[in-house]
Amino acid sequence: MSWSGRGRGGHRGYHHGNLREALIQAALDLIAQKGPAGFTFADAARSAGVSSAAPYRHFRDRDALIADVARRGFERFAAHLARAWDDGSPDPFTAFENIGRAYLDFARDEPAYYSAMFESGLSLDNDPALHEAGERSFAVLRHAAEVLCARLPPDKRPPALMMSLHVWALSHGIASLFARGDDGRRLPMRPEDLLEAGVLLYLRGLGIIADRAEPEEATRGP
Amino acid sequence: MSWSGRGRGGHRGYHHGNLREALIQAALDLIAQKGPAGFTFADAARSAGVSSAAPYRHFRDRDALIADVARRGFERFAAHLARAWDDGSPDPFTAFENIGRAYLDFARDEPAYYSAMFESGLSLDNDPALHEAGERSFAVLRHAAEVLCARLPPDKRPPALMMSLHVWALSHGIASLFARGDDGRRLPMRPEDLLEAGVLLYLRGLGIIADRAEPEEATRGP
DNA sequence: GCCTGATGTAAAAACCGTTTACATAAGAGG
DNA sequence: CCTCTTATGTAAACGGTTTTTACATCAGGC
Secondary structure (H helix, E strand, C coil): CCCCCCCCCCCCCCCCCCHHHHHHHHHHHHHHHHHHHHCCHHHHHHHHCCCCCHHHHCCCCHHHHHHHHHHHHHHHHHHHHHHHHHHHCCCHHHHHHHHHHHHHHHHHHCHHHHHHHHCCCCCCCCCHHHHHHHHHHHHHHHHHHHHHHHCCCHHHCCCHHHHHHHHHHHHHHHHHHHCCCCCCCCCCCCHHHHHHHHHHHHHHHHCCCCCCCCHHHHCCCC | CCCCCCCCCCCCCCCCCCHHHHHHHHHHHHHHHHHHHHCCHHHHHHHHCCCCCHHHHCCCCHHHHHHHHHHHHHHHHHHHHHHHHHHHCCCHHHHHHHHHHHHHHHHHHCHHHHHHHHCCCCCCCCCHHHHHHHHHHHHHHHHHHHHHHHCCCHHHCCCHHHHHHHHHHHHHHHHHHHCCCCCCCCCCCCHHHHHHHHHHHHHHHHCCCCCCCCHHHHCCCC
16 A cells, blocks of 8 residues: 555656655654654655655644644544444434444544544644634534433433543543553453443433443344 | 752862752643643753753653653642542542543643653654553553442443443543643533543443432432 | 556655764762 | 773764755646
C-alpha cells in the first residue's frame, strides 16, 4: 500500500502528485509503530520519498500534521459511534451500550488515530476545525443520552449532559488506563466487560434500568 | 528557589553538589511550562547550570529522568490519596468521596507530576520501581473499596476490585478530559462535582447507598 | 509558446540526545 | 602529607530533527 506518486509504475518525477495524503498515511503508520512522541516529520517525508522540506508545502509544521490526523480521527470516531448508535436500534438502551463498546473498539482498532486524538498533547482549542470535530464526536454520545433520558418520567429524569459526560469520562478512562499498548495493566476482565458493567451500574443508579437485572438479560430490548 | 550549588553564595566550583535534585526540580518546572513532550534534557541541564552531558552521570537517559519524576509523583499521589482516605474517617462513605476529590486536586495542583505520570507515554512495565509506585497508589483506592464493600451483606456485595477500577477510570477520565490545562473543555459544573455525582450514582447502582437518600444522610455510620 | 503559481530540492542554521575522552574535586588509607 | 581511586563535570563530536531560504521544475491558463 505504498502511496508514492501515481499509484503504479513508481516513476514519479519531480512532483509527487499526492503528497498530502501520503504524509498522512505515513504519519498513521509511524504513530502506530512508535507512538505520537516517536513520530518524526523527517521520517514521514522519507517514507513518502520526498525531501525533508517538502512537507512544509502542505503543513505549517509537525504539529499541524498531527492535528490533521487527529481531526480525521475524530471524524471517523464520530461516524463509528454514530454507526453503533444506529438511530437507537434495536432499542435505545442496547444502542447506548453499543456506543460504549464502539468507543473501546476504536481505541483498540485504530490506535494511531486514538493516539493522535488523545495522547499527542495537542490542545483542542488552538485548532477550530479540530475542536469542532471533537465536539461532533461527543454530540453522538450526548444525543444518545438525551434519547435515553427522554424515556423516563420527567420528574425522575436526570440531566442528559451530565450523563453523557459521565459515560464519556468512564469510557475514556478505561481506554486510557487499561485498553492501550499491549494490554495496559493486567485486568481480571476484558475492558469491554468492565465498561459494560460500569455503565450498567451507573444507569441503574440513575433509575434507568431495573434494580436487580442480570447484565445479559438487561441488554434485551423493551 | 534556585538549587544551584550549595544553597548560598552561588560560588559553585567544578562540582554542583546537588545535581540530581536540581535536575528533578528543573524537570518539574519545565514539564509544568511546556508539557512532557516539550521538556528537554538539555534545557534541564542549562537550568541547573551544568553542561549538557552532566545529567548522564545521574540518569541513564532522558526517559529515566521523566520516569523518576513520575515515580516520585506516584509516591506523593499515594500519600495524598491515603491522607484523603484517612483510615476511613469520619466514615468510609465520606472518606471514599474524599479520595475522589483528592484525585482531582492532585491533577490540578500538581500538573507536572500528573503529566509525567499519565501523559508522558512511559510504559509502567519497563521500570519496576515505577510500576510498584503506581501499584501502591491504586492500592489505596482498592483498599477503600474493600472497606466499603465489606459493610454490605455478603449476598449483595459487589467485587471490590471491579468497583475500584470503575472509580479509578472515572476519576482519571474526568481529570484527563475536563480538569487539565487552563480549564479543559467548558463544563456546566466543576469537575469535582461531576465526579462526586458520578460516584454517587454508581454507588447507588451498586446498592451501597439507599435509593433516594440525601448524600449527607447516607454517610452516617452504623 | 510563455507566464505564473504550486510544488519539490538542496543547503544551511539552530537545536537535541548521546557518547567519548579528558579534567577536577573529594575522600580513604598509607 | 601524599597518592590513589572514585564520583562527578566539561568539551567536543556525531547523527538526527525542525525549520527557513533560495532555487528548480512542472502544470495549466492566457
